[in-house]
Amino acid sequence: MNSRTVNGQKWHGHATAKAVALTGCAALVLGVTGAATAHAGSRDPGREVLAAGDGWASEGTGTTGGSAADAEHVYTVTTWAEFKQALADGGSAPKIIKVVGKIDAVSEGCDAFAADGYDFQQYLADYDPAVWGHDTPVSGEQEELRAASAAEQDKAIKADIPANTTIVGVGRDAAILGGSLQIKGVDNVIVRNLTIEAPVDCFPQWDPTDDNKTGAWNSEYDGVVVYGSTHVWIDHNTLTDGRHPDSSLPAYFGKVYQQHDGLVDVVRGGDLVTVSWNSFKDHDKTMLIGNSDGAGATDTGKLRVTLHHNRFEGIVERAPRVRFGQVDSYNNHFVVTKGQKFGYVFGIGAGSRLHATHNAFSLAKGVSTGKVLKKWNEAPLTAENNYVNGRLTDLIAVHNAEVPAETLQSGAGWTPALRTEVDHPRAVPGIVDHRAGAGRLR
Numbered sequence: 089m090n091s092r093t094v095n096g097q098k099w100h101g102h103a104t105a106k107a108v109a110l111t112g113c114a115a116l117v118l119g120v121t122g123a124a125t126a127h128a129g130s131r132d133p134g135r136e137v138l139a140a141g142d143g144w145a146s147e148g149t150g151t152t153g154g155s156a157a158d159a160e161h162v163y164t165v166t167t168w169a170e171f172k173q174a175l176a177d178g179g180s181a182p183k184i185i186k187v188v189g190k191i192d193a194v195s196e197g198c199d200a201f202a203a204d205g206y207d208f209q210q211y212l213a214d215y216d217p218a219v220w221g222h223d224t225p226v227s228g229e230q231e232e233l234r235a236a237s238a239a240e241q242d243k244a245i246k247a248d249i250p251a252n253t254t255i256v257g258v259g260r261d262a263a264i265l266g267g268s269l270q271i272k273g274v275d276n277v278i279v280r281n282l283t284i285e286a287p288v289d290c291f292p293q294w295d296p297t298d299d300n301k302t303g304a305w306n307s308e309y310d311g312v313v314v315y316g317s318t319h320v321w322i323d324h325n326t327l328t329d330g331r332h333p334d335s336s337l338p339a340y341f342g343k344v345y346q347q348h349d350g351l352v353d354v355v356r357g358g359d360l361v362t363v364s365w366n367s368f369k370d371h372d373k374t375m376l377i378g379n380s381d382g383a384g385a386t387d388t389g390k391l392r393v394t395l396h397h398n399r400f401e402g403i404v405e406r407a408p409r410v411r412f413g414q415v416d417s418y419n420n421h422f423v424v425t426k427g428q429k430f431g432y433v434f435g436i437g438a439g440s441r442l443h444a445t446h447n448a449f450s451l452a453k454g455v456s457t458g459k460v461l462k463k464w465n466e467a468p469l470t471a472e473n474n475y476v477n478g479r480l481t482d483l484i485a486v487h488n489a490e491v492p493a494e495t496l497q498s499g500a501g502w503t504p505a506l507r508t509e510v511d512h513p514r515a516v517p518g519i520v521d522h523r524a525g526a527g528r529l530r
Contacts, residue, residue, distance in 0.1 A: 133280060133529055134162070134184035134256045138321045142508050143362030143394025143416065151319040151362070153254035153278030157182040164258075168193045168267060172247050180251040180274070187257045187282060193245040193267035198290035201240040206233035206291075215294050217341055222301040226294055238291040238308070245287055245309065246270050249277055257281035260527030265330070272315040280323045283526045284311045285330035286371060289347045294340075304343055310350040314358040321362050326526040327351040328369040348372060350406070354413075355379040359390040363398060367525030370402035372429075378411025381438040381465065387412040388439060394506065395420055397516075399524040402428055409435030409464070410442050416504040417444040419511050421520040422460075426452040432462035434469075441500040442469040444483075448516040449476045457481060458490030470500040475513035 138151040145151040154161070161183040163174035174185045194200075211230040213219070220226065245267050249255070251274040257263070263283035271277050289307035298304035311327050314320050329348060338345050351368055353376040354361055368374055378391050391413025400407045401423040408415065417434070424430050434444055449460060457476050460483050461469075471483040488495050511519055523530070 134186060134254050136280075138278070138323075138362060139508060141506050143364065143396065143506050144360045144392040144414075145319050145321045145362035145394070146506055147360050147392070149276075149319065151276055151278060151321045151360075152252075153276060153321070154182040154184040154252055155254060155278075156252075157184045157254075162186070164188055165191065167191055168195070171264075171267075175247055175249060175253070182252040183250075184254045184256065187255065187262045187264065188259075189261065190263040190265055190283075191267075192265040193247075194241075194265070194288070194290075198241070198288075201237050201244060201290055203233045203236040203240070206230065206237050211294075212340060215296070217296055217303060220296060222296045222303060225297060231293075234291050234293065238289075238293075241290050242308070248272060249279075250274055252276045254278040255280070255282070257283070257526060262526070268309045269312045270315065271313060271317045271320055273317060275318045277317065277319070278321045278323070279312065279325065280321075281325065281526050281529050283326040283328070283330075284351075285328060286311050286332070286348050286351060288332050289349070292345060292347055299343075302343075303341055305340070305346045307346050307349050310353045312352045313350075314352075314354040314361055316356045317358055318360045320358070320360070321364070322352060322366065323362070324365045324524070324526060324529050326367040326369065327371070328367075329371050333370055334372055346372075350374065350376050353377075353379065354391060354393055356383070357386045357390045359392050361393045363393065363395045365396075365520075365524045365528070366398045368398060368400045368403055368407070372404040374400070374403050374406045375408035376406055377408045377413050377415055378437065378440070381411065384412060384439055391415070394504070396507070397511075397520050397524060399423070399520050400433070401425065403433075404429050405431035405433075405462075406435055407433045409437055409462075410440040411437035411465075412439040414441045414500075414502055415443065416507070417442065418446045418504070418507065419513075419516050419520070421448045421450065421517050421524075423450045424452055424455050426454075428452075430455060430459065433460045434471075435462045435464055436467050436469055436496060438465040438467065440465075440467045440469070441502060442467075442471075443500045443502065443504055444469065444471045445473050446510055446513050446516070447474045448513045448520075449474065449481075450517060451477060456490060457483070458487045461487040461496060463487075463491075463494040463496055466497070468497040468499045468501060470498065473513060475516075478514060480513075 165171045265285040287309035292305040395417040
């Protein structure tokens with residue numbers, strides 16, 4: 089393997105398919121070796137910080153999380169209650185929280201949150217479109233009880249992450265099930281080496297006026313929310329619907345009873361975020377960067393996010409959908425499997441400046457390359473040196489040819505400087521598939 093430097097970034101070239109395969113194998117060996125080293129006690133992932141130049145989260149003061157924590161502020165937790173208590177202890181003093189095993193935020197089930205008198209079957213009867221219609225939002229006793237039940241779940245499953253915190257899973261099987269990590273209005277947070285199973289909304293609301301007055305079920309709760317926060321590093325996690333895939337959800341009033349929202353959302357002026365080496369699996373609305381077309385006053389100049397060396401498989405849309413932010417997406421592997429529901433990968437939204445280069449796409453037969461990009465608003469993007477099924481592909485040109493009514497403009501107007509190593513897109517599947525996700529820290 090040879091290397092060269094392009095725009096100040098180290099570029100790794102691979103001459104043959106055999107070299108790519110060997111690279112993947114080498115990556116696997118490195119991952120196993122790294123795990124063994126960690127178990128031997130020669131490193132503490134809780135003390136590790138984001139490397140200089142590694143994405144937007146390294147800008148300025150960088151991201152160190154709780155690496156400077158003293159012994160009194162290092163916690164090992166095995167339950168959701170212990171986890172929330174550790175978060176609350178010590179305020180914003182640097183802290184490290186080590187998660188051992190699987191901790192469940194909804195271990196008692198949805199019924200534990202239900203308000204007295206709430207009856208889902210009565211809810212369905214009261215708000216059946218044949219009875220209620222589609223002209224006005226639902227109201228009345230059962231809607232009030234649904235909202236009260238939802239408020240109880242909200243208090244229980246949301247965990248507020250303070251500034252200067254590192255949350256790290258121990259070993260290969262650490263997981264947070266059904267909880268929502270709220271990184272809200274703080275600075276300097278690291279989340280690593282966890283399987284995060286998307287929260288299930290126990291009490292979705294029926295909105296008869298939604299979806300052009302055909303109605304829709306609307307749910308709350310993201311796996312991880314970066315809300316008005318800065319310097320956040322999300323690394324080597326597996327984020328998925330897990331035990332509760334959308335395919336298992338029932339339908340009422342002819343619409344899927346949607347109980348999931350996003351996996352990782354960056355909203356309301358969130359800024360300087362690096363999302364690296366994660367596995368995003370089997371989810372619909374995966375990642376939203378900027379939540380409103382009308383938030384330009386809050387979000388312009390912010391929402392700067394780097395996505396690199398992540399694997400997306402079984403994802404329907406929003407990988408990510410971008411508004412306003414300067415988002416750098418490189419060396420990610422996007423896999424669309426045969427028969428899965430698929431909308432798009434990159435959503436081009438209001439005021440966005442997406443820079444998507446050196447990515448790999450593995451699309452099943454019959455999946456249109458033109459659907460990789462989706463235009464929501466007029467905004468230029470850069471999409472260069474991307475490979476689809478092993479072939480160099482101009483994503484913008486293909487999209488414009490296949491969807492001429494939604495022509496996209498080339499040229500985001502900026503060039504990312506905060507990159508470390510950039511791998512050749514042909515090598516990305518072999519590298520990322522073996523090293524991304526929880527349990528694979530090197």
